[in-house]
Amino acid sequence: MESREVDVVVIGAGTAGLNAVAEVRKSGSSWVLVESGPYGTTCARVGCMPSKLLIAAADRAHQVASAGAFGISTGPMSVDARAMFGRVRAERDRFVAGAVKSTTKLPAEQRLRGRAHFTGPTTVLVECENHDKIELKAKTIVLAVGSRANIPPPFRDIMEHVWISDEVFELDELPESLAVVGTGAIGLEMGQALSRLGVKVSFFSIGSAIGPLRDPAMQRCVQEVFRNAAAEDAMAWHLEADIKMARVTHNDAIELQWQDANDDLQQQSFSHVLLAAGRTPQLAELDLDKAGVTLNERGLPVNWHPRTTRCGDTAVFIAGDASDYRPVLHEAADEGRIAGQNAARYPQITARVRRTPLAIVFIHPQMATVGVRFDDLQEDEIEIGTVSYADQGRARVIGQNAGQVNLYAQRSNCVLVGAELFCPGAEHLAHLLAWAVQQRLRVDELLRMPFYHPVLEEGLRTALFDLSKALQIEGNCSSTDFAESAGV
Amino acid sequence: MESREVDVVVIGAGTAGLNAVAEVRKSGSSWVLVESGPYGTTCARVGCMPSKLLIAAADRAHQVASAGAFGISTGPMSVDARAMFGRVRAERDRFVAGAVKSTTKLPAEQRLRGRAHFTGPTTVLVECENHDKIELKAKTIVLAVGSRANIPPPFRDIMEHVWISDEVFELDELPESLAVVGTGAIGLEMGQALSRLGVKVSFFSIGSAIGPLRDPAMQRCVQEVFRNAAAEDAMAWHLEADIKMARVTHNDAIELQWQDANDDLQQQSFSHVLLAAGRTPQLAELDLDKAGVTLNERGLPVNWHPRTTRCGDTAVFIAGDASDYRPVLHEAADEGRIAGQNAARYPQITARVRRTPLAIVFIHPQMATVGVRFDDLQEDEIEIGTVSYADQGRARVIGQNAGQVNLYAQRSNCVLVGAELFCPGAEHLAHLLAWAVQQRLRVDELLRMPFYHPVLEEGLRTALFDLSKALQIEGNCSSTDFAESAGV
Numbered sequence: 001m002e003s004r005e006v007d008v009v010v011i012g013a014g015t016a017g018l019n020a021v022a023e024v025r026k027s028g029s030s031w032v033l034v035e036s037g038p039y040g041t042t043c044a045r046v047g048c049m050p051s052k053l054l055i056a057a058a059d060r061a062h063q064v065a066s067a068g069a070f071g072i073s074t075g076p077m078s079v080d081a082r083a084m085f086g087r088v089r090a091e092r093d094r095f096v097a098g099a100v101k102s103t104t105k106l107p108a109e110q111r112l113r114g115r116a117h118f119t120g121p122t123t124v125l126v127e128c129e130n131h132d133k134i135e136l137k138a139k140t141i142v143l144a145v146g147s148r149a150n151i152p153p154p155f156r157d158i159m160e161h162v163w164i165s166d167e168v169f170e171l172d173e174l175p176e177s178l179a180v181v182g183t184g185a186i187g188l189e190m191g192q193a194l195s196r197l198g199v200k201v202s203f204f205s206i207g208s209a210i211g212p213l214r215d216p217a218m219q220r221c222v223q224e225v226f227r228n229a230a231a232e233d234a235m236a237w238h239l240e241a242d243i244k245m246a247r248v249t250h251n252d253a254i255e256l257q258w259q260d261a262n263d264d265l266q267q268q269s270f271s272h273v274l275l276a277a278g279r280t281p282q283l284a285e286l287d288l289d290k291a292g293v294t295l296n297e298r299g300l301p302v303n304w305h306p307r308t309t310r311c312g313d314t315a316v317f318i319a320g321d322a323s324d325y326r327p328v329l330h331e332a333a334d335e336g337r338i339a340g341q342n343a344a345r346y347p348q349i350t351a352r353v354r355r356t357p358l359a360i361v362f363i364h365p366q367m368a369t370v371g372v373r374f375d376d377l378q379e380d381e382i383e384i385g386t387v388s389y390a391d392q393g394r395a396r397v398i399g400q401n402a403g404q405v406n407l408y409a410q411r412s413n414c415v416l417v418g419a420e421l422f423c424p425g426a427e428h429l430a431h432l433l434a435w436a437v438q439q440r441l442r443v444d445e446l447l448r449m450p451f452y453h454p455v456l457e458e459g460l461r462t463a464l465f466d467l468s469k470a471l472q473i474e475g476n477c478s479s480t481d482f483a484e485s486a487g488v
Numbered sequence: 489m490e491s492r493e494v495d496v497v498v499i500g501a502g503t504a505g506l507n508a509v510a511e512v513r514k515s516g517s518s519w520v521l522v523e524s525g526p527y528g529t530t531c532a533r534v535g536c537m538p539s540k541l542l543i544a545a546a547d548r549a550h551q552v553a554s555a556g557a558f559g560i561s562t563g564p565m566s567v568d569a570r571a572m573f574g575r576v577r578a579e580r581d582r583f584v585a586g587a588v589k590s591t592t593k594l595p596a597e598q599r600l601r602g603r604a605h606f607t608g609p610t611t612v613l614v615e616c617e618n619h620d621k622i623e624l625k626a627k628t629i630v631l632a633v634g635s636r637a638n639i640p641p642p643f644r645d646i647m648e649h650v651w652i653s654d655e656v657f658e659l660d661e662l663p664e665s666l667a668v669v670g671t672g673a674i675g676l677e678m679g680q681a682l683s684r685l686g687v688k689v690s691f692f693s694i695g696s697a698i699g700p701l702r703d704p705a706m707q708r709c710v711q712e713v714f715r716n717a718a719a720e721d722a723m724a725w726h727l728e729a730d731i732k733m734a735r736v737t738h739n740d741a742i743e744l745q746w747q748d749a750n751d752d753l754q755q756q757s758f759s760h761v762l763l764a765a766g767r768t769p770q771l772a773e774l775d776l777d778k779a780g781v782t783l784n785e786r787g788l789p790v791n792w793h794p795r796t797t798r799c800g801d802t803a804v805f806i807a808g809d810a811s812d813y814r815p816v817l818h819e820a821a822d823e824g825r826i827a828g829q830n831a832a833r834y835p836q837i838t839a840r841v842r843r844t845p846l847a848i849v850f851i852h853p854q855m856a857t858v859g860v861r862f863d864d865l866q867e868d869e870i871e872i873g874t875v876s877y878a879d880q881g882r883a884r885v886i887g888q889n890a891g892q893v894n895l896y897a898q899r900s901n902c903v904l905v906g907a908e909l910f911c912p913g914a915e916h917l918a919h920l921l922a923w924a925v926q927q928r929l930r931v932d933e934l935l936r937m938p939f940y941h942p943v944l945e946e947g948l949r950t951a952l953f954d955l956s957k958a959l960q961i962e963g964n965c966s967s968t969d970f971a972e973s974a975g976v
Contacts, residue, residue, distance in 0.1 A: 432920055449919075453817040
């Protein structure tokens with residue numbers, strides 16, 4: 001059996017792993033990169049990019065279908081599923097090619113294809129695709145192994161009949177009806193997109209929430225808007241639904257039985273099912289106990305540190321979706337860089353300041369969370385400012401007037417600490433707010449910033465005014481605004 | 489003749505005037521508001537709001553027409569002009585009603601309807617609509633009289649045959665062909681919108697620029713994109729075109745003769761002409777010399793101060809479009825407030841800090857300018873960072889990959905001082921940048937902010953990286969980014 005000694009072993013050639021390698025290379029340390037699956041990142045292959053491409057098509061279909069309100073007539077709309085998915089895949093393949101090229105341009109002898117597992121605190125055995133076995137002795141090891149979709153128990157025996165999100169992008173025709181299991185970001189994005197493309201979509205969640213917003217007032221608004229939109233968008237919502245059984249019927253449909261919110265047993269058949277019930281880091285099969293790393297009952301490492309990415313006092317660093325800390329691309333890239341730097345300089349470890357939390361769900365209206373999570377806010381230390389988008393000027397102009405934004409500021413110093421958004425353009429407004437939170441800007445400072453007219457950003461100003469009243473900030477030139485109050 | 493003594497006379501019941509009145513009322517001073525035209529602001533009646541409503545319809549038409557690229561088939565598209573303009577007017581009327589209500593709820597005896605002109609430094613004669621003449625003796629006078637469209641000489645005798653932008657919103661059918669005279673914000677917005685609704689549009693400008701961008705590299709990009717888009721959007725561009733003659737032909741068309749960029753004489757007929765050749769403050773007929781205010785050759789007051797809105801050492805304050813300083817709504821509101829406060833407290837005058845300049849043109853791709861104007865940048869004191877949107881990830885996903893952003897930072901301290909934008913979503917990116925400029929953020933500080941993926945904002949990060957290289961800012965965890973360079 002071949003044995004190699006290197007400074008750093010990086011397992012996983014996704015966004016986090018490639019960023020880790022980039023940092024290790026900069027440091028001059030020796031390294032090996034191990035990947036067990038296809039090259040190309042989760043983001044490019046099956047995540048952010050193909051989902052946004054599908055959403056772009058769905059948005060277009062929705063814009064066509066609702067053009068009449070603007071005086072624009074069209075003949076009957078139809079979705080050419082082959083062409084639609086064809087564009088999704090063609091553009092996705094382009095993004096994937098970019099990611100693959102970033103990998104294959106690395107020296108071939110430092111790239112291993114195969115499965116790795118620990119044989120000791122800093123030794124890893126790689127079972128290569130070509131059946132070679134290679135033992136790697138390292139100073140440190142970076143785990144950037146990503147995550148995989150959770151499969152709820154009722155579906156485990158019929159997996160060849162149900163989809164996870166990865167598989168949707170490979171279709172050439174649209175399902176007739178679809179049960180989406182899960183109302184998190186992936187379920188919502190895929191479900192609403194397919195609904196707008198003409199699929200009858202039913203959402204199921206064992207929880208009572210639609211999407212990531214935790215403020216009860218925001219969640220109420222979300223549910224009102226989506227329950228109103230149900231008829232138009234052909235979406236049905238089954239919350240607090242506990243799926244007890246899933247079986248393939250004689251005509252290849254999937255029958256689901258579930259206990260509903262009233263504890264009544266319901267059943268319905270769907271031509272297809274999409275599982276979007278969360279994702280779990282792929283750490284279980286790495287024999288991490290041999291490295292001194294303990295996983296908790298959810299499969300996450302005990303004592304992982306988000307500012308160093310190190311696991312306890314081991315020589316193991318975990319980055320990207322595998323850490324489950326903030327499983328979004330820009331944080332995966334950051335964790336990869338932090339892990340790579342620390343792995344290369346080990347035992348010298350640097351704790352990096354992380355960015356202000358920012359998460360976006362690309363449905364319509366869009367959702368976003370910024371800064372301190374609502375559940376972590378101390379009720380008696382904050383004030384809430386709110387704005388409804390049901391009558392916001394620009395939102396009316398573009399015919400997308402629905403939703404709400406809640407802003408949270410500290411009573412003691414008037415500093416903005418977080419926000420939950422559910423409104424058109426939330427992806428943009430959330431950046432503005434996240435940058436403000438990261439800078440610890442006060443509400444009165446924010447009200448001095450320019451807001452153009454007529455823009456969706458003016459809604460934030462309304463919410464900031466509301467906050468300034470709650471915080472009893474004294475009026476100044478910027479804190480009253482005739483234009484907004486007059487609706488112009 | 490009736491004569492009244494009041495503390496403050498406000499002339500003009502638009503955005504600036506109403507904001508001025510609001511501040512005067514707060515102070516407890518007595519006041520009179522004079523308006524010679526219909527109530528309702530320029531913004532709501534004929535400006536921002538109806539233009540954005542027309543653009544919303546045009547965008548929708550464009551989305552329908554280009555849906556095929558996404559695999560979405562429609563029958564032939566047609567624009568029901570009556571319904572389309574009907575929505576524009578219905579929504580506009582709602583916005584106008586809000587503005588009118590803000591005016592009519594003011595005490596009737598303090599509102600005069602009629603034309604005002606100065607009879608002395610602080611006396612004004614109002615010729616009321618009911619033929620009464622009222623003399624107002626004031627301590628101070630706020631002029632918020634707005635602006636009017638410039639009429640170039642060749643069109644002065646045929647004004648009943650040509651439109652200014654106000655008139656477009658009253659149409660019930662679309663013109664067959666349209667010459668748009670002027671390539672500033674109004675001309676571009678209205679021209680492109682009508683083009684997307686099916687009108688053959690030809691733009692004319694005596695200058696060589698399309699839109700407000702002054703950086704030669706940005707202007708080059710704009711012209712490339714629009715000249716490429718010409719065929720699809722049915723827009724023709726005649727820059728450096730000096731219109732010598734305009735006449736009504738026997739079949740009610742308008743024939744234009746112009747000298748082109750090569751000094752050749754050209755002529756062409758259009759079914760209609762839209763004049764968008766800039767606007768001028770309506771100060772000429774106020775007999776301002778009686779108040780000690782001198783107007784320059786462009787009709788603007790000499791010695792007007794943007795931070796106090798006061799004219800020289802007079803008791804006259806000018807606010808809103810009438811000042812011509814920054815003729816956009818949010819600045820008009822600010823100037824109204826500043827003028828109202830200073831007019832009420834006169835002779836005590838406070839100079840207010842103005843917001844960071846921000847201007848947006850709502851065409852596609854959108855244009856925006858932020859911070860220090862390009863012409864005011866000292867070439868040897870700044871570095872430029874750039875990003876092309878021709879291949880930006882999210883822009884590709886939504887099929888709007890065109891344009892460029894240039895960012896300007898000071899060499900001495902790496903502070904961002906300005907930007908010119910021409911890209912999808914520029915209205916949002918410009919807010920992010922304007923807030924950064926107002927806070928005097930450095931390029932390295934900006935690179936530490938969160939950028940989600942995949943978003944248009946990531947393009948700004950690319951431009952900031954470019955700037956950080958030009959500024960030789962040392963690399964840190966935030967200043968390299970694998971994800972962006974890999975195109976994912």
